[in-house]
Amino acid sequence: MAQDSVGLPSDFQFWMRKLSVWDQASTLETQQDTCLHLPQFQEFLRQLYEALKEMGLLSHILSTFRFDIKEVDLFTQVLGYAPTDYYPGLLKNMVLSLVSELRENHLNGFNTQRRMAPERVRSLSRVCVPLVTLPDFEPLVEALLTYHGHEPQEVLWPEFCDAVNEAFLLKKISLPTSAVLCLWLRHLPSLENTMLHLFEKLISSERNLLRRIECFMKDSSLPAAACHPAIFRVVDEMFRYALLETDGALEVLAAIQVFTRCFVEALEKEDRQLKFAFKTYFPYASPSLVMVLLQHPKDIPQGLWHQALKHISEMLKEVVEDQTHGSYGGPFESWFLFVHFGGWADMAAEQLMMSEAEAEAPEALLWLLAFSCGPGAGHQQRAQTMVEVKAVLSCLMKLLRSPTLSARDLQAAAGEGGEGAPRPPACQQLIRRLLLNFLLWAPGGHAIAQEVITLMAQTDAIMHEIIGFLDQTLYRWDHLCVEAPRSRKLARELLAELRGQA
Known part of the structure; x- marks a missing residue:
């Protein structure tokens, strides 16, 4: 018995006879025959389902573009093609034709700018809603997402964008970053749903595993897409709300820092010159402060880390405590910016334990640590925190020189x-x-x-x-x-x- 789609007609006759026999008798031999052939029957049903699914699909596409499936059948018979041979090729050519029509055409060496009419683009996107996960349609899905007309309003069907984004999130479709960027720029709910999907993965995964968070980030394409400032601003605002809603949860702080690290790496990998100034990514921050925080500590000699931290502390302090810098959004915006590059605060705590620096530097590092505690603390509370931390640090330095060390001493x-x-x-x-x-x-x-x-x-x-x-x-x-x-x-x-x- 044939097991491919070409042999389905003969298989169909075979199984119809079998079913007739099984239905009319309930003898032991019939039951044994049923058990023997059941796996083959299940495989036949699977093949039949796949064939019918492809034929429903084609009828759907052809009817949308005013083709008559009966006319196609007659045409294939005249050519001597079996439907199973002809339909996949027809489908592939139809997709290629639509992709070409969606993009600029070049005829006889001339750029004709023949583009599909907006209403037809909208109709096509609506037709493709149930088809976005089929591999044969990926080129068409990408062409629709990257289509750019001159219409004042979005032409793609919203449900199409929802379906594509869901398929992308569930790994049912593979799209280049350029197409994903177009999707999120055209359809804000898709970007918002992607962020919510990321938050759900972070919550449901093992806590405190930054390597896994980094994999989630890169796998989502968010850092690469965020090289476009419009995407970055939406993602950043959602992180801001998550931070406020969770009262500064450590997991959210860590996620922001990992996202920023991946985002900066994506910027560095771009082949072209930076198209957008950093001001467009951080509009409420001091541009000079942003540039200093963007420095990678690995590019600074370790012996100069103290000096770099002191410089960051002085710049932040000037913005936060000097009223003339109110245009930069106040303490919260400065703290939220610093959160993105929180590794500097960790370095400050480490440097206080590792080196005997000049008298001025520890004060700057202490202020930086006190400021990193949160945006709600005012000048007086930060000063008190610095006093507390300085006292603890003094005791720790004495213990560091002690010949004996115990847990109780540290407590x-x-x-x-x-x-x-x-x-x-x-x-x-x-x-x-x-x-x-x-x-x-x-x-x-x-x-x-x-x-x-x-x-x-x-x-x-x-x-x-x-x-x-x-x-x-x-x-x-x-x-x-x-x-x-x-x-x-x-x-x-x-x-x-x-x-x-x-």
């Missing part, structure tokens, strides 16, 4: 704030970051690390915060090519152990 160094007053949550988080950096870099930190973390992680939230810190530190070191074998080994061991407990 005592963290303290509880002046006169027993509880510290604000953001300040407590900042001090935990300093303690963790101390463990990673202090000679005696390895021996007491597990005990210190057990004392610190009194809640699941703090446990996840510590896991996030370790993951982000290793991720940043990889990008900066930091050579710290002992510290890396400790961070990896702690991360593996804590993830096993979480």
Whole structure:
């Protein structure tokens, strides 16, 4: 028995006879024959379904463009073609013809600018709604997305854009970034749905795994598409709302930083000169501050990191605390900009633990860390945070020179704030970051690390915060090519152990 679509007619007769026999008798032999042939019958039904699906498809397309399927059948019979031979070729040629019509035509060496009429483009996009996931139609889908007429209103059917975007998100269709960019520029709901889809993946995936977040980002095509400022602004605004709605959740902060890193990489990979000024991406920020934050620390000698951090701190402080810079949107906009490049704050905390710098630099780094805690803190609260952190840092520096080191000593160094007053949550988080950096870099930190973390992680939230810190530190070191074998080994061991407990 033939098992391909060409033999379907003879197979059909075979199975009709079988079904007639099975229906009229219920003997043991009939039951055995049914069991024996059932897998073959299922395969026949599958082939029949595929053939019928393709023939429904073709009738749908032909009827839309005023062809009569009976006329096509008569034509193929005269030519001596079987429908199974002729229809796939007809479909391929029809798609190529439509793609050519959607684009500029070149006839006899002349650019005729023959383009499909807008109403026909709209009709075609409506017809293609149920067909967007079929591989044969990918060229047509791409041609529709990249079609540019001179109409004042969008000509593509909205449901077509929805269907294409959903298929793209579910990996049922493959499209070049240029076509995806056109889709999101033409149809804002598609871009919004893509962002929501990304948020859902981030929420449902394992927390505190920046490598996976980076894969999600790049796989979504959002960083590459965001090289167009209109896309970047929408994506950035949605991150802003997510940050506000979650009250500055660490996962959202990490996602913003990973997105920004991937976005900057995408900009650097473009072959052409940058078409848009950075002002169009960050309209509320100081252009000079943006350019400084955009520097990759890997391109700066490690010995000059202190100086770069001090310069960033001074520029931010001038914008935030000097009233003459109100045109840049105030403290929140400056903080939101700094969040995008949050690796600088992590470097500041690390530098405070690693080097004995000149007296002025620690003050600048302390201000930078205090500012990174959040946009709601005013000048007075930042000053108090700096006092608290400076006191803890002084104790840690003494412990660093101590011949013996214990977990209880480190806990005592963290303290509880002046006169027993509880510290604000953001300040407590900042001090935990300093303690963790101390463990990673202090000679005696390895021996007491597990005990210190057990004392610190009194809640699941703090446990996840510590896991996030370790993951982000290793991720940043990889990008900066930091050579710290002992510290890396400790961070990896702690991360593996804590993830096993979480």
